Amino acid sequence: MEVRISRDILLNGVHKVQGIVEPKGAMPILSHLHLSADKDSICIRATDLEIGTLGYYAANVSEPGAVTLNARKLFDIIRELPDEEIYLKKEENNWLTLKCGKSKFRLPGLPPEDFPPLPEYSEKPLFEFDSKILKEMIRKTFFSVSPDETRQALNGLLLEVEGDNASLVGTDGHRLAMISRPVKSNAEKGEVLSFLLPKKALSELLKLMEDEDATFGFSSQDNHLAFICSKQVIVSRKIDGKFPNYRQVIPSDNPLKAKADRSGLTHALKRVALLADEKSKMVRFEIQKGNLSLISDNTDLGAAHEEMPIEYDGEEVSIGLNAKYVLDILNVIEGDSVTLNLKDQNHSCLFTVGDDDQYKSIVMPMRL
Numbered sequence: 001m002e003v004r005i006s007r008d009i010l011l012n013g014v015h016k017v018q019g020i021v022e023p024k025g026a027m028p029i030l031s032h033l034h035l036s037a038d039k040d041s042i043c044i045r046a047t048d049l050e051i052g053t054l055g056y057y058a059a060n061v062s063e064p065g066a067v068t069l070n071a072r073k074l075f076d077i078i079r080e081l082p083d084e085e086i087y088l089k090k091e092e093n094n095w096l097t098l099k100c101g102k103s104k105f106r107l108p109g110l111p112p113e114d115f116p117p118l119p120e121y122s123e124k125p126l127f128e129f130d131s132k133i134l135k136e137m138i139r140k141t142f143f144s145v146s147p148d149e150t151r152q153a154l155n156g157l158l159l160e161v162e163g164d165n166a167s168l169v170g171t172d173g174h175r176l177a178m179i180s181r182p183v184k185s186n187a188e189k190g191e192v193l194s195f196l197l198p199k200k201a202l203s204e205l206l207k208l209m210e211d212e213d214a215t216f217g218f219s220s221q222d223n224h225l226a227f228i229c230s231k232q233v234i235v236s237r238k239i240d241g242k243f244p245n246y247r248q249v250i251p252s253d254n255p256l257k258a259k260a261d262r263s264g265l266t267h268a269l270k271r272v273a274l275l276a277d278e279k280s281k282m283v284r285f286e287i288q289k290g291n292l293s294l295i296s297d298n299t300d301l302g303a304a305h306e307e308m309p310i311e312y313d314g315e316e317v318s319i320g321l322n323a324k325y326v327l328d329i330l331n332v333i334e335g336d337s338v339t340l341n342l343k344d345q346n347h348s349c350l351f352t353v354g355d356d357d358q359y360k361s362i363v364m365p366m367r368l
Contacts (some may be wrong), residue, residue, distance in 0.1 A: 001065025001090040003037045005057070007100060010086055012072065013057045016232075017046035019204050020053055021071040025124035029068060033113040035088075036066035045118060046071060051201050052118035056231040062178075067096050077105055092100045115166045119234045120231070121226035125217030126193065127161055127185040131229070132212040139181050140359060143328040145199045146172035153241030156198045159218075161185055169246050175325045176249055180358040190359050195225060196243060201236035208232050251350050251358060253342035258287050259311040262338045265292075266330045268306045272296050273323035275304040282366045283323040285349075288316045296323075318330045320366035326351075329361045 022030040025048070033185065034045040039061060043183065045054040065092050078086070089101040094109035129137075132238040138157070146154035151173075158169040166183035169176065187193055205216075205227055217228040220238075227234045272283050272294040278301075292310045297303035319342060330338065333353045341350040345368060351361040 001037050001067060001088070002063040003042060003059050003061050003088045005042065005059040005086050005088070007057070007078065007081055007083055009057050009086065011075075012053055013042070013044045014075045014078055014206075016055060016207055017044060017053055017071055018075055019200075019207065020046045020048055020051055022048045029110050029114055029116070031070055031072070031357055032068040032110055032115070033071040033074070034066065034068050034112060036064075036112070037061045037088075038064045041221065042217065045115070047116055047118060049116060051198070051204065052235045053204060054118060054233050060349055065090050067094060067109045068112050068115050068208055069096060069107055071108050074107065077107075092149070098268065119224045119237070120221060120237050121224055121228075122219040122221040124186075125219050125228065126187055127183045127218055129183055130218045131214040131216055133181045133183075133208050134216050135206065135209045137166070137181055138178050138196070139178040140204060140332045140361075141168050141170040142199070142202060143172035143332065144172060144175050144217070144243075145359075146178040148172070152239055153243050155240045156196050157202060158187050158243040158246070159197055160192065160194045161187065162192045163189070169243070171244065171246060171249070174322070174364050175328075176246060176360075176362045177329070178246065178250070178360050183338050194243075195220065196239035197225065198236055198243065201225070201227075201234055204234055205270060208234070214356065219221070238278070249348070249362060251343065251348055251362070254343045254350050256287070256314045256317055256342040258292065258310065258314075258340045258342070259337050260292060261310075262330055262333065262336055264308050265338065266327065267326060268294055268308050269323055269330070270304050272304040273327070274300060275301045276323050277301075280366060281322045281324045282320045284318060284320050284368060285328075285340070286316075286318045287314075288342070289313050314347075317342055317344060318368060319349055320368045321349060321363050322366060325363045329363070333359070333361075 012013045036043045041056045042059045081100045084101045089097045098105040098106045160167045167180040221225045276296045277299045284295040294306045329351050335354045339352045348362050348364050
């Protein structure tokens with residue numbers, strides 16, 4: 001194998017697999033990437049046996065072939081190289097010579113034929129997303145995925161597609177985020193498709209979304225899902241398990257609506273949360289006509305109290321909410337204001353934004 005390639009192109013390709021390779025796994029080859037060269041491009045692959053990725057990059061190939069190299073070490077080297085053409089040549093016993101400018105490296109590799117193949121995936125998309133829309137959908141729901149590895153069904157987002165409408169839902173049992181956006185579907189009419197997308201696959205997918213005008217195809221085959229964007233593919237095993245019935249959690253009768261300035265509420269809540277209980281993170285929201293009080297006063301750390309004006313003329317209501325959960329919502333929404341939809345202190349608080357009725361975020365109340 002003999003290849004010449006732009007430093008920036010190779011750096012981009014090697015960077016994209018860093019989150020997938022297993023640096024300290026039981027199988028040494030999983031800490032490596034597979035680089036193959038053919039015609040006028042190279043293909044970089046990586047897998048952790050649950051998720052795999054591959055990408056094609058333009059290169060000047062003098063001699064086709066393949067190598068596997070330690071992904072982290074290769075990335076660290078390329079990152080420090082000057083912005084000049086990189087020359088790669090495979091030597092005996094799977095060694096690789098890398099030259100750039102006045103730098104020369106010799107790197108050991110493992111036999112490329114030992115590299116695990118990526119799962120088979122369908123190249124025929126069930127539906128297609130605009131990159132900008134898919135990125136927004138993931139960004140506005142990803143924070144609500146459960147970190148608890150034992151609750152497998154909550155370790156990802158639920159994707160539901162019906163007609164030309166796609167919904168993405170995440171919950172950890174204490175909060176829930178849901179967004180619906182248009183999608184170009186190739187599914188049969190009247191068919192409702194649902195898939196559980198692993199969080200690791202989603203975080204890798206976000207790294208591919210540099211071009212907002214790109215289109216991402218989504219396909220499913222046997223036990224695997226694939227996201228395909230021109231010369232980039234992410235293949236992932238589906239999550240086993242049943243996602244909870246999220247629709248029954250979304251409140252339909254929260255008549256008390258308090259509208260607050262998003263930026264003002266974010267900063268005030270950050271300040272009051274500094275003295276909230278470190279475990280529960282609870283802050284008391286006291287809402288009355290035209291005014292919101294944020295209070296944290298039942299901890300050994302001291303007490304904090306802050307008031308801010310809001311648009312509200314209903315009855316007085318108090319509710320205890322996890323400040324971190326509320327801040328997670330405030331950090332992903334756009335717009336100048338946010339509306340808290342409440343019933344009483346025992347029912348969940350629904351957060352909505354302006355005229356976007358297709359995005360909802362819910363936080364369960366805490367005992368005051």
